[in-house]
Amino acid sequence: MTQAQNAKSIDLIFAALADPTRRAILEMLLEDDMAVTDVAEPFEMSLAAISKHLTILMRAGLIAQEKRGRVKWCKLQPDAMRASSIWMQGFGQFEALDLEGFERFLERELDETQDMA
Amino acid sequence: MTQAQNAKSIDLIFAALADPTRRAILEMLLEDDMAVTDVAEPFEMSLAAISKHLTILMRAGLIAQEKRGRVKWCKLQPDAMRASSIWMQGFGQFEALDLEGFERFLERELDETQDMA
DNA sequence: CCTATATTCAACCAAATGGTTGACCAAACG
């Protein structure tokens, strides 16, 4: 990948992550692959809106979509976050992942985002 | 901090990081604290535009600004990235910081961003 | 074949974003 493509993709990743609905979707996909309709279910917005969010996540490379029959399955692509995550780590030298703490944090943010939706 | 404030601040962080000019500014501030005018110097845009970018970085908590005389100094606040960084790490389970690789990466992105500016 | 389901598309809208310019204010300088 060229340098420009690299920075461009980091733009897309961070922009994608800046929206709480999209972060919530990614968190849902941590659990399991999901169909578009099921992704949309917990949110109080139209299916078309969720479809747009998924397009943004896909263009950022954060998810992949595969159509089987009439159902389009969404699958998390966590490696896409790698470059951006490393970029951030360069600032804070944060300690390596505390998985338990992360799960607690995730739970709280997930609750909160669903409240908002 | 409440849950809503937490997610809100993550929004602000990721949105702030989605702009290549702002990321370049943060990278510059890794080296040293800087006055607003000096931050603006390498970019081909108005001082007012940079001032706006700095406001966004400040509201995200990523920098602090302190006025001494007529000069406003900008200081990196890397801890602000902590929550967002941990959020991301939860997806990839990246290995702990690889500083050398990061520096190579940073150099490439910095070059590229200055080209664009 | 007809209908229901899954998903996207297209047109539209309000609000946010990222930039400009020119006026403005405050501090430092001669």
Add this chain to the structure above:
DNA sequence: CGTTTGGTCAACCATTTGGTTGAATATAGG
């Protein structure tokens, strides 16, 4: 004092973003 310097503010503009609705497409089921 008057002028330069550092920085923000205000108004404006084009583009993007995040949502809506209604029509369109494609597959599945009876």
